[in-house]
Amino acid sequence: MADAPVYIVANFIIEDADEYRKYEKGFFPLLKRHGGEFLTYDDSTHTFEGPEPRDGRVVMFKFPSEAAATEWYNDPDYQALSEFRRGGTNLKFLTMVHGLPPRD
Template sequence: MSDQPVHIIANFTVQDAAKYREYEKGFFPILKKHGGEFITFDDSSVTFEGTAPPQGRVVIFKFPTEDAATSWYNDPDYQSLSEHRRAGTTLNFLTMVHSLPPRN
């Protein structure tokens, strides 16, 4: 696994705002517990080329390492919390993107 930062990109559509709000309430403490940092979200992203993902929310956050991201995702507290997201949204993708190693 890499010691470089990784970014997580999620795309989903909210069907049940109340269930999704339950997820949002608990998300940030678990993210921070694993060294994660929220970057941004967008409810109306624009695709310049290629096939656009289904309309919905795009969220981007990052972790200091792949191990930290994997620990976050596998954290039993996160998995329990994510049941609210699963119940309130349709997830299109949850993707980890590796950073480039530093250039010398």
């Protein structure tokens, strides 16, 4: 599945908006540097069935491959920037979901 895209899903509660804004400001250039694409975010998700998911914001973005996502996460610039996210949010999860490989 080397050619399959991967999706990153994050769920967190913003506890310090000023710290989180510092993270947001630097997030998009780093995402693009690694071929990432922002998909959406939602501060008020709706659950049709099952127990309520986590509170807070859900963010979804995509990378062309698992390698690109891993390089993004391990990028020293991202790790430095993520200190603002860690300082401004209560992270519930940051999860990578594998997409389907391209069809011929």
